[in-house]
Amino acid sequence: MTVVADPGQHRRQRVRLTPQRTIQVPVTGSREAEGPLTLGQVNIAQWLSQVPDHFYSVLCVELPVPAGASVDDVVETIAVLGARHEALRTSYDLGEEKRQLVAASGTLPLEVCVLGQGRWGPRDRTSVAGTLLRLLRDNPDPDRPAMRVVVAVSPDEDGRVIACAGAFSHMAVDHGAIEILRREFAELVGDPSRRHVGTPRHQPLDQARLEATPAERHRARAAQVYLQRQTSKIPRLLYHMPDTSPGGDPLAVELSSPAAATAVRRVAARTRASRPSVVLAAICAVLAHRTGDEEIVLPLMSGNRFDRHLLDYVGALAQGTIASVGVAGRDFDALVAHTWTTVLEASRHARYDAAERARLDERIAHERGLLFRYEPLFNNLAPEPGPGTSPGALPGTDELRAALAHTELRWRPVQRNAKPVRFNLNQLDERLVLDLWVEDDGVVPRQEAESLLLAFERVLVAAAHEDLTTARMHDLIGLPTAERSADWLLLDSCRVDLRQVQSLLDDALAPAVTRVFAEADGHPLVAYVTITDHVSTPEQAHARCMAALPDHPAVLTPRHYVLCPTAPTDPADLASWPAPRHTGTGRAPAPPVEL
Known part of the structure; x- marks a missing residue:
């Protein structure tokens, strides 16, 4: 098999990969054991039981490798990670009595591909890694290992690794865990002296035992009470516009904006709120204006990594929660502060029994007479530097205007998603990268999605220098509020x-x-x-x-x-x-x- 991709307009060299061999990397841990699933694992199992081949059932990411790294370096790195983290040696019995089974030893696959003839170096990493990611997504492993790594090596005799990517079972990890694995992978592959297992970590079996304690069971029940209140008022469809034509295709529109990233840093420093909360506040302001709603009740994902023992935990912890953001009557800074506290409150109630929540949702749906779609989902996948981080020098109006010239909108077809509308915040540093996924472009056309994202950018950029009144926000959004008939x-x-x-x-x-x-x-x-x-x-x-x-x-x-x-x-x-x-x-x- 040969995978071909165009690395970009500025490079004529094409990325050609030819599989060479698969190395089964032996991994050996300190124990063999089994136990019940964690709440995070139950959540993923519940979700995958409904959509087993979902696009996100396997998470694919680039793994950082330094220039000059060898295949042997990657092999030794995988061996240490597999020994250090039990989630990478775990299988699951998802029958009536769901269990996690940790093996004392096993293997993890490393696939080695050779690049076509040419001169390959660090500047090619991005394009080669993109091809590796497509290879992983287009050719899933039927055995679904917890971690599957693929490397592209130069055709020279030295076999230098040019790029590396990994596919991770969502039962084993979430995005927070992947960031930990990416950081540790970079440390280990670049420094042989670090390649030791180290002190024992908090593992998924330990987490399951902790969650069975009275204090944690009370915490999970409190989360159910909170979610019951929110589920009893979340709309069937928030973004329900009149005179649409269902039956279209799914698509994603991506906003990439250096100006918005700069603006978010400034507003976060001024309000001492988190950067994702600034982003979500702007999204809520635009949605409320367009739909005519005074409150935006929306689902979001919580990483659930608030406790100290979970900071370097590799396992699935993230679960969904619901936040109610009251937009009406709030100027932008007040809306940001309100969004920040609302998201914190919602995130504190995001560890619960997903099967029990599903039963609760079914009862509430029957009472309210609707089927929940949980949209528009907001999923923050961008690393957060923390509240109050210095934004640096405040850019002038001319600088921001110049940055706006580099705003990019891209659209692409995507797999059909269970959410009618979904926002993925992917990056917040040099550029703000925000995806808007829609399930049906007959309901939310591409032009509408682009208009929403550009209105969001206008609000953020204007807020970089001063607080915005509600009237000023409405002027900046520049979109009509939906008009509905007497029906x-x-x-x-x-x-x-x-x-x-x-x-x-x-x-x-x-x-x-x-x-x-x-x-x-x-x-x-x-x-x-x-x-x-x-x-x-x-x-x-x-x-x-x-x-x-x-x-x-x-x-x-x-x-x-x-x-x-x-x-x-x-x-x-x-x-x-x-x-x-x-x-x-x-x-x-x-x-x-x-x-």
Whole structure:
């Protein structure tokens, strides 16, 4: 097999890789043991049970290698990492009683590829590493080892390693763990004197035992209580715009902006908030303006690395949580501070039993009459230098304007993602790199995605020099707030189109005659339904509507059902419906989570 990629416009040399050999690197640890999964592992297992071949089931990253590194250096580095971190020697039994199984010894694969003829050196690392990453993604290992490494070596007799990349099982690691492995890989491959296992680390089996203690179990239950409150108000779809045409393709649009990176540093220093919180505040300001919502309730990922013993922990810890960011009435600096504290609060409640959360979500979804999509997800993958970091000299207006000339927007097709809208913050240092993924470009067209990202950049750059009033932010965003017809209503934090609810009723309850009303007898969103052999109670009507929701992704079910023996001549005339046989919500309230 030969993998070919164009390394860029400025290089004519093409990257050609020919597999040469696979080395099974022996790794030996200090113990063989087994035990229950950690909460982080349960979270990944729960997710992969639904989407086993998800794009992120394996995480692929470049691994840093110094100039002159050899294949032997990489082999010895892998051996030390495999001995040091039990997650790299762990397999999983995901049956009824889920377990992690740590092997005392084993092997990890290192694939060696040879570059085509030419002169290869450090300046080629980026293009060669990109080709290695594509090789890993396009040719997954069916055995799914915890760590799989591939190197590209020069065609010269010395076999210098030009670039290196790794693929990691998400069951074994998360992005925080990968950053630890990348740092340690760089240290070990560049310095033979460091190639020793070192003192014992906190391992996933240790974490599982810790999580079984009363204090940690109480902490997990408190997280469930917090999430129940947030899940009870998160919208079905936040970015639900009128007059869209579902049925398009997924795509990602990337904003790369040195001006925004500079602005974020300045605002973070002024507000003493984290840089990702500054980014999220700007995102929330733009979303709130475009949708007309006063509060943005959105899911985000927490690395869960707050405790000292987890700072160098290699294992899956990250879990999702939900933050409620109140945008209305806040100037930008106040919004940043509020976002910072809100994200901290949400992140403190992000370690829980994912299976129990799924059961809780199912109950709340049944009560609210919706299916959760958890969007727009905000996932911060950029290293954070910490609050209050000095921004350096404040750039002048001319410098910022010049930096804006280097803003880049790129778009690319992507695999279909479970999130209708997703923001990935990938870089925050010299450039701010922010991806906006959309599941359906019929719902969020490419032009709309680009407009959102550029509005976000305008807000940040303007905030670099001064706080922004809400009116000033609206002017900078420069996009219209969505206008909705009288067929739309705001109910239970969701924008609801009555026409789409009627379509749900027609689909779910046929052959019954149905009609939805925005309000009837003091109840919002009421469905009048004729009794049939299959639907004679509110509970049966609601169950059928819930079952049909996957085909109606932007809909809430009625909050109240009225079952009548016959239909009037004009079902749209509320007063003409006959006296009902049965009325009710069709659901029982979700019980609260107790501490």
